[in-house]
Amino acid sequence: MTLTIPFRPSAPGPTAPDPTAPGSTAPSPATLARGEVRLDGVTKVFGRGASATTVLADVDLRVAPGEFLAVVGPSGCGKSTMLSLVAGLDRPTSGTVGTGGKTAFMFQDATLLPWLTAAQNVALALRLRGVPRGERGDLTRSLLERVRLGSHADRRPHELSGGMRQRVALARVLAQDAPVVLMDEPLGALDAMTRDRMHDEIERVWAEAGLTVLFVTHNVREAVRLGDRVVLMGSSPGRIVTSRPIELPRPRRLDSAGVAELAAELTAELREEGARRGG
Numbered sequence: 362m363t364l365t366i367p368f369r370p371s372a373p374g375p376t377a378p379d380p381t382a383p384g385s386t387a388p389s390p391a392t393l394a395r396g397e398v399r400l401d402g403v404t405k406v407f408g409r410g411a412s413a414t415t416v417l418a419d420v421d422l423r424v425a426p427g428e429f430l431a432v433v434g435p436s437g438c439g440k441s442t443m444l445s446l447v448a449g450l451d452r453p454t455s456g457t458v459g460t461g462g463k464t465a466f467m468f469q470d471a472t473l474l475p476w477l478t479a480a481q482n483v484a485l486a487l488r489l490r491g492v493p494r495g496e497r498g499d500l501t502r503s504l505l506e507r508v509r510l511g512s513h514a515d516r517r518p519h520e521l522s523g524g525m526r527q528r529v530a531l532a533r534v535l536a537q538d539a540p541v542v543l544m545d546e547p548l549g550a551l552d553a554m555t556r557d558r559m560h561d562e563i564e565r566v567w568a569e570a571g572l573t574v575l576f577v578t579h580n581v582r583e584a585v586r587l588g589d590r591v592v593l594m595g596s597s598p599g600r601i602v603t604s605r606p607i608e609l610p611r612p613r614r615l616d617s618a619g620v621a622e623l624a625a626e627l628t629a630e631l632r633e634e635g636a637r638r639g640g
């Protein structure tokens with residue numbers, strides 16, 4: 362995904378209701394706890410008339426505050442569309458979407474401003490959040506330390522490895538102080554070892570900050586490694602096929618027998634679903 366801005370500012374949450382628009386009435390803020398995410402009967406149709414395509418059909422999903430939800434599904438099944446709806450960047454055609462508090466986004470591309478240092482990229486997020494100038498320096502330093510990048514604060518993105526750039530993106534997510542974090546294949550471009558290390562980082566930051574995470578990936582093992590729960594999506598139209606709690610103790614290893622076994626089961630389920638749909 363190409364962005365012309367360094368990151369998308371958090372959508373105000375809960376998603377602002379517009380009584381004149383179909384399918385946009387968010388649950389009342391009083392009904393959602395901070396960090397909670399809720400989709401009720403969400404359908405998303407792109408296009409009109411003969412060219413109308415139903416991308417998501419009747420999606421019901423509840424994510425508890427502090428839960429790490431991993432979402433897996435075939436390409437084009439509507440995973441990114443679902444995250445955009447949760448972020449309030451788009452509205453459902455019918456149904457409701459609500460979040461208890463703001464959302465922050467992390468993509469496959471770290472989308473850092475190339476002319477700013479790591480510290481300046483994080484400080485920009487603080488400025489956009491309205492943190493006074495005098496407090497930004499200390500906060501930026503502590504955020505970069507939280508992602509173990511304190512010694513690289515003055516490097517510009519081209520002087521950082523892919524993994525380091527994603528750590529800056531993670532620090533920038535934390536700078537937004539949003540209880541709900543949406544991660545759209547954030548590690549898809551990294552090599553296996555860096556990816557493995559980033560799993561540890563993301564898990565640590567998630568646990569320390571008590572975040573609710575919706576993590577989209579194509580990698581079923583990664584989903585089992587990270588998720589409190591894995592949701593499998595099917596396509597044409599995109600919908601939730603299975604929701605499986607992952608009860609393996611943490612920390613988990615990507616190459617452990619338990620993770621491999623569960624991942625194999627879920628992969629078989631995805632294949633069956635694809636075969637049923639002729640995919």
Ligand SMILES: Nc1ncnc2c1ncn2[C@@H]1O[C@H](COP(=O)(O)OP(=O)(O)OP(=O)(O)O)[C@@H](O)[C@H]1O
Binds near residue numbers: 434439442
């Ligand atoms: N703004 C849009 N207008 C029209 N169609 C769209 C729009 N955004 C997405 N789509 C279509 O919706 C479907 C789902 O797209 P989406 O990007 O949500 O899939 P995805 O599951 O994230 O796929 P991938 O795993 O490849 O990232 C695709 O067929 C896509 O072409």
Ligand SMILES: [Mg+2]
Binds near residue numbers: 440441545
């Ligand atoms: Mg996508």
